[in-house]
Structures are given as C-alpha cells and as structure tokens.
Amino acid sequence: MPIGTVSYxxxxxxxxxxxxxxxxxxxxxxxxxxxxxxxxxxxxxLICQNINLYISNLVIDxxxxxxxxxxxxxxxxxxxxxxxxxxxxxxxxxxxxxLEVVTTKILRLPNIYIVENIQNGKDFIHDVLSIxxxxxxxxxxxxxxxxxIAHNIQGFATCDEDFDNLNLPNYNLTVYKY
Amino acid sequence: MDSTFYNNNLKLANTFIPGALIATAVVxxxxxxxxxxxxxxVFFIEQSSRYDALNLDAFQSTMTPLEFTVFKDFIGExxxxxxxxxxxxxxxxxxx
Numbered sequence: 001m002p003i004g005t006v007s008y009x010x011x012x013x014x015x016x017x018x019x020x021x022x023x024x025x026x027x028x029x030x031x032x033x034x035x036x037x038x039x040x041x042x043x044x045x046l047i048c049q050n051i052n053l054y055i056s057n058l059v060i061d062x063x064x065x066x067x068x069x070x071x072x073x074x075x076x077x078x079x080x081x082x083x084x085x086x087x088x089x090x091x092x093x094x095x096x097x098x099l100e101v102v103t104t105k106i107l108r109l110p111n112i113y114i115v116e117n118i119q120n121g122k123d124f125i126h127d128v129l130s131i132x133x134x135x136x137x138x139x140x141x142x143x144x145x146x147x148x149i150a151h152n153i154q155g156f157a158t159c160d161e162d163f164d165n166l167n168l169p170n171y172n173l174t175v176y177k178y
Numbered sequence: 179m180d181s182t183f184y185n186n187n188l189k190l191a192n193t194f195i196p197g198a199l200i201a202t203a204v205v206x207x208x209x210x211x212x213x214x215x216x217x218x219x220v221f222f223i224e225q226s227s228r229y230d231a232l233n234l235d236a237f238q239s240t241m242t243p244l245e246f247t248v249f250k251d252f253i254g255e256x257x258x259x260x261x262x263x264x265x266x267x268x269x270x271x272x273x274x
Binding site: 010028029031032036037040041043044047048105106108109110 | 228229231232234236237240241245248249251252253254
C-alpha cells in the first residue's frame with residue numbers, strides 16, 4: 001500500500017523528509033488548541049531526529065491568513081475576510097510586527113526548507129489536476145500534495161482528515177497524523 | 179543577480195532571484211531566539227499551564243541547546259490564542 005498513515009507516538013521513526021502542513025505550525029503556536037500537545041510532540045520529535053522539514057508558500061499563505069483572522073478578531077471583535085481586507089488593505093499594518101515575529105520563528109526552525117520552484121510547471125499543474133480529480137481533494141490540498149510528490153518528499157505531517165483516504169498508487173508517502 | 183525589495187519598513191526583506199519565484203533557502207544555519215516586543219504582547223495570551231505541563235526533557239537532552247531554545251521559543255512563552263473557526267483558510271474569491 002503506497003500510503004501509510006502513522007499516528008503520533010514517541011517511538012515513531014520518521015522518514016528523512018517531511019512536508020509540514022500549516023495546521024502543525026499553527027497548533028504549535030496555539031496553547032488553546034486541542035491538538036497543542038500532540039503538535040508540539042510531533043514537531044519536537046521531527047527536530048530531534050534531524051528530519052528535513054519542508055514548507056511551501058502555500059503553507060505560509062495559510063499561516064498568515066489564520067494569524068491575521070485571529071488577531072483581527074482579537075482586536076476588533078469582528079471577522080476578517082477577503083472583502084474587508086481588499087477594501088482596507090492598511091489593516092495589515094496593525095499586524096506587520098506580529099507577522100514578522102512569527103514568520104521569522106518559522107523560518108528559523110532547525111532543518112526547515114522552502115520547496116523549490118517546479119521545473120516543468122505545466123506537467124506539475126496536470127499532476128495536481130489528477131490528484132484533485134482522482135483523490136477528490138480540494139484544490140489547495142491537491143497543491144500541497146502535488147508539491148510533496150514533485151519534490152520526492154516522503155512524509156506529510158498533518159491533522160487534516162483529508163489525507164485519511166488517499167490512494168496515490170504510484171507514490172510511497174507516509175502521513176503522520178497527530 | 180539577487181535583489182531585495184521593501185527593506186525600508188520591513189525587516190524581513192524579500193530576496194528575489196530571477197527565474198525562480200520560489201527559491202530554495204537553507205534557513206536553519208543561524209538560529210537565534212526571537213522575542214516579541216511589548217507592543218505585541220497585547221496579542222499574546224499569558225496562559226502557561228499547558229506549556230508548563232509539557233514534558234520536554236527528552237527533547238532537551240537530544241537537541242542542541244540552541245535548537246532547544248528556538249523550539250521552546252516557537253511552541254510557547256508567547257504563543258497566541260487562535261480559535262478553531264479561525265482555521266478556515268480563505269480562497270481568493272471568498273466573499274461573505
């Protein structure tokens with residue numbers, strides 16, 4: 001079976017390259033999250049085993065949005081959405097320092113890398129489309145998975161249930177669930 | 179040739195490498211502790227119980243001191259409160 005799902009255990013031995021989903025980053029930064037302890041233990045284990053951790057601009061995009069929404073709600077009591085931000089883009093200025101702090105902390109995690117540009121972008125898009133259609137994932141999740149495969153990353157760390165029923169007949173991937 | 183932009187007001191200047199919108203970057207070479215400013219603290223929740231309850235001994239004994247400092251800095255001390263409904267990611271065409 002090409003897809004292996006491994007629930008967090010302190011005895012887990014990880015493959016040497018793992019794509020880090022945005023939920024792992026956010027849950028490690030959120031002590032009120034139900035998954036806080038598990039996320040911290042998983043990230044700590046990955047670092048201890050010197051695993052190469054990969055993120056993409058998609059991950060950063062998601063982290064920024066989640067943080068902006070949380071901070072905006074905390075400051076104003078209101079929900080932030082794309083329309084509000086488009087109408088008043090200066091909102092970001094309130095949070096630029098915070099974004100810088102958190103982003104820098106992410107980028108300074110040990111052994112963390114940003115995935116490279118895809119050499120053949122057209123083939124990559126077709127591959128992601130196949131994942132989107134065959135695996136019946138959302139487009140954004142399909143791109144996360146497509147980047148993982150395109151860069152031959154062997155593991156995927158997430159708490160997202162979207163990855164529970166993957167098939168990927170031609171690729172060996174271990175999904176580390178927490 | 180590398181070039182930077184937006185480095186007057188943002189300390190995190192972006193690096194643009196022609197031909198590669200997403201550049202490979204090794205960013206773990208120099209890891210240092212980063213502290214949030216007092217101005218930021220209003221957004222960070224002082225709630226140490228769950229952080230204090232973590233058993234990080236095994237991590238401390240395995241990681242280098244600097245790695246452990248960076249790890250602790252990331253997972254606690256100044257973490258912020260995010261509600262579960264904030265986790266939904268917006269797509270560009272999301273309108274409410």
